[in-house]
Amino acid sequence: MTTPFLKCVLAIVAKDLRAEMRSRELLSVMALFALLSILVFSFALELDRAARAEAVSGVLWVTLIFASLLGLNRSLAQESDQGNLDALLLAPVSRSAIFVGKFAGNSIFTGIVGLLLLPLMTVLYSMQMLDIRVIFTTLVGIVGFCSIGTLLATMTVHTRAREALLPIALLPVALPFLLTAVRATKGVLNGAPDWQVWLQLLAGITVIYVALCLLLYGFVVEE
Amino acid sequence: MTIIQVEYLSKTFGLLPALRGLDFSVERGESVLLFGANGSGKSTLLRLLSGLSKPTAGSIRIGGWELPREAMAVRAQIGLVAHRPLLYENLTATENLDFFGKLYGIKADEREARGDELLRQAGLDRRAHTLVRTFSRGMKQRLSIARALLHQPDILLLDEPYSGLDQAACELLDELLAGAKHAGRTVILSTHQVARAPKTAERALVLSGGKIAFDGPCDRGRLAELNRDAPKA
Numbered sequence: 001m002t003t004p005f006l007k008c009v010l011a012i013v014a015k016d017l018r019a020e021m022r023s024r025e026l027l028s029v030m031a032l033f034a035l036l037s038i039l040v041f042s043f044a045l046e047l048d049r050a051a052r053a054e055a056v057s058g059v060l061w062v063t064l065i066f067a068s069l070l071g072l073n074r075s076l077a078q079e080s081d082q083g084n085l086d087a088l089l090l091a092p093v094s095r096s097a098i099f100v101g102k103f104a105g106n107s108i109f110t111g112i113v114g115l116l117l118l119p120l121m122t123v124l125y126s127m128q129m130l131d132i133r134v135i136f137t138t139l140v141g142i143v144g145f146c147s148i149g150t151l152l153a154t155m156t157v158h159t160r161a162r163e164a165l166l167p168i169a170l171l172p173v174a175l176p177f178l179l180t181a182v183r184a185t186k187g188v189l190n191g192a193p194d195w196q197v198w199l200q201l202l203a204g205i206t207v208i209y210v211a212l213c214l215l216l217y218g219f220v221v222e223e
Numbered sequence: 224m225t226i227i228q229v230e231y232l233s234k235t236f237g238l239l240p241a242l243r244g245l246d247f248s249v250e251r252g253e254s255v256l257l258f259g260a261n262g263s264g265k266s267t268l269l270r271l272l273s274g275l276s277k278p279t280a281g282s283i284r285i286g287g288w289e290l291p292r293e294a295m296a297v298r299a300q301i302g303l304v305a306h307r308p309l310l311y312e313n314l315t316a317t318e319n320l321d322f323f324g325k326l327y328g329i330k331a332d333e334r335e336a337r338g339d340e341l342l343r344q345a346g347l348d349r350r351a352h353t354l355v356r357t358f359s360r361g362m363k364q365r366l367s368i369a370r371a372l373l374h375q376p377d378i379l380l381l382d383e384p385y386s387g388l389d390q391a392a393c394e395l396l397d398e399l400l401a402g403a404k405h406a407g408r409t410v411i412l413s414t415h416q417v418a419r420a421p422k423t424a425e426r427a428l429v430l431s432g433g434k435i436a437f438d439g440p441c442d443r444g445r446l447a448e449l450n451r452d453a454p455k456a
Contacts, residue, residue: 002295002328003325003326003327003328004328007325007328008325008326011322011325011326015311015314015318015322018313018314018318019311019313019314020313022313022314022354023313078311078313082307082308082309082310082311082312083305083306083307083308083309084309084310084311086275086303086305086307086309087309087310087323087370088326089275090273090274090275090298090301090303090309091298091323091326091327092295092296092298092299092326092327092328093326094295222277222291
């Protein structure tokens with residue numbers, strides 16, 4: 001007897017959202033970090049308008065990735081610290097359903113931070129970030145990044161130096177997301193014609209990473 | 224009728240052997256005390272039986288299903304109470320049970336009814352809507368047992384469930400175990416304290432150095448004797 005995939009995914013997402021609404025451990029830390037980060041970059045680039053226009057997509061993605069790292073660490077630590085990952089693994093549910101549930105929850109939290117950042121950056125950087133193409137690119141990039149992030153955070157969460165180990169393991173693997181997402185966002189903001197190519201590339205990488213993570217998650221959580 | 228069949232079971236962590244060629248079987252409805260000093264392999268054995276860990280050698284059959292190959296079929300039959308409570312601190316007792324009920328595919332109305340009943344049996348009905356992070360160790364342990372019993376498993380595995388509990392909590396735990404035994408569940412409970420051997424235990428399996436040192440009736444005097452003679456980890 002196996003619990004239906006979708007039911008399990010929805011149960012895990014609902015549980016994560018409910019727990020977060022109570023504790024606000026993830027969103028508050030992620031949002032505060034993201035806000036401070038764009039403020040610092042804003043001051044650093046204030047005098048140079050041209051540099052600001054060039055750097056804004058990089059600022060967005062570096063901020064999102066580091067904010068996401070904070071969230072991923074906390075999200076998986078909540079499962080690991082009380083042994084809850086074992087409780088999930090004891091249930092008659094497929095490992096990929098557990099992965100999708102955790103990955104969806106992490107994507108929602110990072111997505112919320114991303115959607116909060118865009119209007120703030122519009123004001124601070126005087127760039128039109130509230131463009132549907134920027135929003136779409138941001139969400140696609142977040143989904144891709146959170147897929148590999150969830151997988152690697154599950155691997156590192158049992159280690160003592162998990163806060164340090166996750167970025168070291170994740171950033172090199174996430175480089176394809178960072179490059180394509182920055183180029184696609186920059187293309188949209190600067191009106192470059194090749195933004196669609198970069199977005200397609202980003203979507204392609206996201207699909208490949210999500211598929212790989214679905215396949216690998218079972219091996220990662222099994223002893 | 225045999226519900227657990229273990230043959231030549233071994234588990235090694237790196238070069239360190241935790242279990243060495245265990246052979247035993249457990250009958251349906253039997254209540255077994257797994258006894259041994261710290262480091263004797265009790266927790267490792269319970270993790271193997273629950274399917275959370277894979278054996279290095281040997282085989283485990285639960286209800287006719289082989290672990291780890293047919294783990295999915297076995298999971299619904301197992302309820303595990305581990306060292307840690309396996310509960311979400313930022314959810315209430317009811318929400319925890321409801322979440323795990325969903326994972327075990329229990330229908331909504333049945334989930335609610337079973338959850339309420341188990342909370343009542345565990346003496347937590349008044350704290351049903353309180354966040355678990357405000358619970359004492361004993362309350363978490365009782366809720367953990369309620370979680371393990373929620374899907375009405377055939378086999379209940381308990382790893383040192385009495386540790387950190389006061390006398391009243393221990394008595395309530397005894398009642399819950401007696402209820403599980405009465406319902407015909409197979410119970411395997413590990414402890415390293417002779418005094419904490421539950422009255423419901425009929426049989427004792429004593430582990431020493433990863434091997435079975437004794438397999439027989441649960442007699443506290445005999446267990447104390449074995450405990451005295453056992454090499455310390």
